[in-house]
Amino acid sequence: MRYLFLSAAICFISLSQFAVAQNVPPKGFKALFNGKDLEGWFGHGTKDPRTLWKMSPEELKAHHEKTLKDINAHWSVENGELINDGKGLYLTTKKDYKDFELLVEYKTVPKADSGIYLRGVPQVQIWDPTEKAKWDIGADKGSGGLWNNSKGAPGKDPSKKMDKPFGEWNKFHIIMIGERVTVYLNGEKVVNNVVMENYFDRKIPIFEKGPIQLQTHGGEIRWRNVFIREIKSGEEKGFQTLFNGKDLIGWHGAVNNYQVVDGSIMCKKGKGGTLYAKEEYSDFAFRFEFQLPPGGNNGIAVRSPGKGDPAWEAYEIQVLDNTAKKYANLKPYQFHGSVYGLVPAKRGALLPVGEWNEQEIIFRGSHMQVILNGKTILDQDINKIDLSKVKRVPKGVKRSSGFIGFAGHSDPVKFRNVRIKRL
Secondary structure (H helix, E strand, O other): OHHHHHHHHHHHHHHHHHHHHHHOOOOEEEEEOOOOOOOOOOEEEOOOHHHOOOOHHHHHHHOOOOOOHHHHHHHEOOOOOOEOOOOOOOOEEOEEEEEEEEEEEEEEOOEEEEEEEEEEEEEEEEOOOOOHHHHHOOOOHEEEEEEEOOOOOOOOOOOOOOOOOOOOOEEEEEEEOEEEEEEEEEEEEEEEEEEOOOOOOOOOOOOOOOEEEEEEEOOOEEEEEEEEEEEOHHHHOOOOEEEOOOOOOOEEEOHHHHEEEEEEEEEEOOOOEEEEEEEOOOOOOEEEEEEEOOOHHHHEEEEOOOOOOHHHHOEEEEEEOOOHHHOOOOOOOOOOEEEEEEEOOOOOOOOOOOOEEEEEEEEEEEEEEEOOOEEEEEEEEEEOOOOOHHHOOOOOOOOOEEEEEEEEEOOOOOOEEEEEOOO
């Protein structure tokens, strides 16, 4: 009997230690759920959060305490997991958040229906994608979409179904900056920088800040590793979105050779030419994502006069599938990220074909940097290049301003999340 008691005690201690350990936030993040209890949370439903903001501090405190009876009846903590029985109020943070990154893991059961409210507004959807009764409203497309956006709006449905089988943990990575939301589900980006509509008043933008809510109804759902990182306003401050995700309004040049596919700009197969953003830029930081097909070739034209071959008239930064056999004999300045004909880029940061890469080009004066997936692959002062050793010097090598755009070479390379900041 004593042996059994000791075994149980040891098991309890181990589980408690595991519960705390698994809810340790990564560097830069804070835990919204401490792995032990509901500290920092209260109960709230699908109600306009402005009703909370109208309350005095005393009224709000009383409201928080009043909801405890409901959430304690339907929410519990077990082995470092938040568990809801599919009923009751939604677990809601006492703190409001503005711009943030949110990491969440969840596991659910058949016919459960849940979601994550951002700034108190519904929602990043969680479905049972096998429930045929809800296929007509989007369950067949999977979880992760901004389901309460208007019909046909970008991001209402996820771009890809990434739900894991029942019994396995799913992982969300949600980024919200301003009105725009990006959602990764199990490592795949399923919503790309789209405007989240204000469910409570679609005539106005979503609220500047608000609580995080874990919604639930219809069946048990478990949560763990709920972490948040508040984004300082300066990280994306000053960046302007160049592509609206719907059409090519605001672009010029070879417009007929490009099309919008799944919220991305794509060069039509067999077509080419350069698609330019509307305005000219001198010093800038240009951020975008791109996806290469096998053997894909494109480029980024910078400080271009808006006509001619950008590699000759100005600068072209290579966008290229270096792994294709047809490119086996590339010169150093032809690899991805290089300034074509002038400056070779470092290799090794490009993700496999078909995956989305993130890239930033910073051009200040004569100094250019190219950062690919967080790694600097090019860092060069153009004025310090010995042009006597360059086989073909671009005519525009001394240009200080011009247009920026995508220089297509007949391959269906995709671009999305395109934004720029003047420096």
